[in-house]
Amino acid sequence: MGTLYITQDDAFIGKTDERLTVKANKQTLQDIPLIKLDGVVVLGRATVSPAVVIELLERKIPLSFLTHMGRYLGRLEPELTKNIFVRSAQWKAIAPSEPATHIVQGFIRGKLKNYRNTLLRGQREYPDLDFEKALTQLEQAITPLDRTTSIDSLRGLEGSGSAAYFGCFNRLIRVDDFQFEARRRRPPTDPVNALLSLGYSLLRHDIQSAVNLIGFDPYLGYLHTQRYGRPSLALDLMEEFRPLVVDAVVLSAINRKAIAPADFTTEPLSNAVSLTPEGLRIFLRLYELKKQSKFKHPVLQTQCTYQESFEIQARLLAKYLMAEIDKYPPLILK
Secondary structure (H helix, E strand, O other), X not given: OEEEEEOOOOEEEEEEOOEEEEEEOOEEEEEEEHHHEEEEEEEOOEEEOHHHHHHHHXXXXXXXXXXXXXXXXXXEOOOOOOOHHXXXXXXXXXXXXXXXXXXXXXXXXXXXXXXXXXXHHXXXXXXXXXXXXXXXXXXXXXXXXXXXXXXXXXXXXXXXXXXXXXXXXXXXXXXXXOOOOOOOOOOOXXXXXXXXXXXXXXXXXXXXXXXXXXXXXXXXXXXXXXXXXXXXXXXHHHOOHHHXXXXXXXXXXXXXXXXXXXXXXXXXXXXXXXXXXXXXXXXXXXXXXXXXXXXEOOOOOOEEEHHHHHHHHHXXXXXXXXXXXXXXXXXXXX
């Protein structure tokens, strides 16, 4: 099953024996064995029984809360794992340090190379597309990464590469009914940004779960600055997965017409765009299918799902920080 997504307002999440049940309007919407769950995400309003809270904590299954528009609100977490050695190594590497710089270089390299490969794949699939200018700009951001030792300068390269990628993102959309002008987050004011923001919120839930599972302190990152309540390390590790998982799902949903303009609504005062209940169910299903799809991990040389790769990358990061491997290898897929 993987992650359970609950989108019905005023749903009641309860527990019967070893099963989690979701009910609304006197009807059972979901009845799932707890053993099949590795996460629960509530989008909107729902009531969670005390028995479910205790069970999720004991089983170390995270429970996250998002608004219907995908804005992250918070999560219920079990206690940190007992692996103090990982957290100790994480804190010792706090910037400025050579390990911190290396980690930031890896996160950005992974993100930008996956951006580049997305554009190259687009050119192969659609011969009318020419991304040479954007690809050149991405290469100009990637090439100096290894010799750039200032984390602020590395952030600048990341920003330059991301701008090049999103500058031609609209051309990857092959359906006339959808347009993308620029990345808009708070709130998203068009359907494409609404899908991206929702997808990134879901990805954050999954990456933070992996980070916690390994034993990291999710609030101490290297690329993202420390801020009260911000899980900086989870956001750091997300970077290489943004194009691989979320952007891929969004483009596929639009280009294959699984999602249509009728699947969105606009809030009249803020102009915030969000999915309808049916559109949300479709997108969540596509996101979950993507997470469970398999590929050959370039480092381990074994088949794994994207869901499994979240934990794999977190473990590789831990191995680097604990000096068990020489470099952190970001996940880069062609």
